Amino acid sequence: MIPTAVVFGYLAVVLAIGLLARRSARQQDAEDYFLAGRSLGPVVFLLSLFGTNMTAFSILGASGHAFANGIVTYGLMASSSAFVIPLTILVIGTRLWALGKRHGFMTPVQMFRDRWECGHIGTCIFVVQAVLLVPYIVIAVMGGGTTLEAVSGGLVPFWLGGAVVSLVVMGYVFFGGMRGTAWVNTFQTVLFLTFGAIAVSVISAGMGGFTHAVQVMLQSPSTAPLLTRERVSPLYFFSYTFIPLSSIAFPHIAIFCFTARRLEHFRKTVILYPICMLAVWLPSVFLGVVANVATDVPAIATKIEARATLATAGPTLQIEERDRLRSQASGDDVIVRLLEGYAPLWLASLLGASVMAAVMASDSQILALSTMFTEDVFAFYGGTRRFGASVQVQTGRIFVIVLTVVAYLIALGAPQSIFDLATQYAFAGYSALAPLLVAAIFWKGSTKWGAFATTLWTALAVLAVALIQAVVPAPPPGVAVPIVSIGSVDVVTRAASGTTVLGMLPVVPMTIVSALLMVAVSRLTSASCPGRATLAKYFPGGQSF
């Protein structure tokens, strides 16, 4: 009961921050609501940008993945992201900021339309970006439901937990806009970093020290491989380095780049970003791994048992039984279970609230979609001109409500674990869209048809992956079902964790083909290159690839 009350208290504080942000807004225009008036200072900019990237995926998904796959999780997602994400913020984000400040852009699609002198192709890009962003929001709702259910010991069921988290996020985004979102993200990041450190110490003490836990793992043939990367091929590992390209292509990150007051604020963000990654991901992954010896925590013992049954009897089981065991073995709530098992009640409650902080990072995505809808559709097709700026902001708020309800309904029926859902759809799709930004900013010869080909390819590729996963049921762990084979080579396969292409994540061919299409189609349609005046805005010194 106490942990539930503490988490609800935390949710009330977060909602209050959103309301406070609304009161401090200087004016009620679109730029102030959607971009905080381009006025964020260096500390809020760093912490909220990091908080925006630190979602249910990085806390629950990472520890859940590490629980099943071991230390490889950190190398797959954290260390490559720690280099690639800040590098893209430095190279692309700073240019986006300058273009936004100079030309008044509020969304990437506005820039694409201006850069390539196109209208409806921009709308196509908006549609694909919007559809790809929804799974990311769904992840947060699922994370909220999972965490509240675990923290309350089942008192708050998954459907109610997801609904409460959705309502709170919707509330502070609705009232506070970008300023509210940034303040809440800053508060959540500080809270998580502080209590995360305490969580690690408390769990370590409860387990009799990490040295003891690791020694126990090394002695068992079923857990020792989790301390190495032998269950993952180097090629599969390499393919994960394409995933961080998605970060800057996510509209909420690109839009966030428009909010800094000065270009100088990017400097600290770029340098300190990897350290923030380390502070959050290392404990999440390590705790997920050592949870494998926490068999004195009943909920974790059940998970380990379900996983063992899947590994030994998986191929002989009915699909429904396999899905039930897979769901039981899922480690997405493993950190909360560790807290439940080893932390005193009052501390577990506070730590549970700080996990909620990370889980509730869907705010930026919801706001970004709202910004995109009002700017790229409502304003672009004459809404603001006809009804005025205040109606535009109200439209954005209504969109926030509709989107939250849709994401919640999807989350109730989504069967996959948080990590797989994110990787297979949202991250892969946005990585494949990254060539759009690179071409728009750095390549004078790119055309709207190149952009269209890239966007269309991304949509079709994501659809193909989704279809494969819907049609071919997930096999037991360790088994790969060939879908497309050429000779003796399995080109496309379905594994328990998702679809692979030549042993790699689909993101690799998706991104490479996407970039090639941008180059080839732009070359073929060079006659539709924008005029000199437009190019001069983007390449004032004539510099380009």
Place this chain on the structure above:
Amino acid sequence: MSRAEHLARRAPVGSILIGVVVYALHQDFWFWRGAHPLVFGFLPIGLFYHAAYTVASSIVLWAVLPSLWPKQDESEADVAAPSRDRAPSR
């Protein structure tokens, strides 16, 4: 071309090369199959390597930042006041 101009032109190339090397170092196949040595008594070497890689990324980014920093954009954007009127519309 003066020596300073020459260095300024070469700096991004150097930064790109450093970036490629750092990217390649992520693929540490040499720590693939073993957990030992355990750093600090509990961190498997494969995990420690990537934690150290993360810290090294921060240092590398600090080092290459000046050569990749868009100085021109800062001065241009400072003189231009943001205006909603400049955003493209239909």
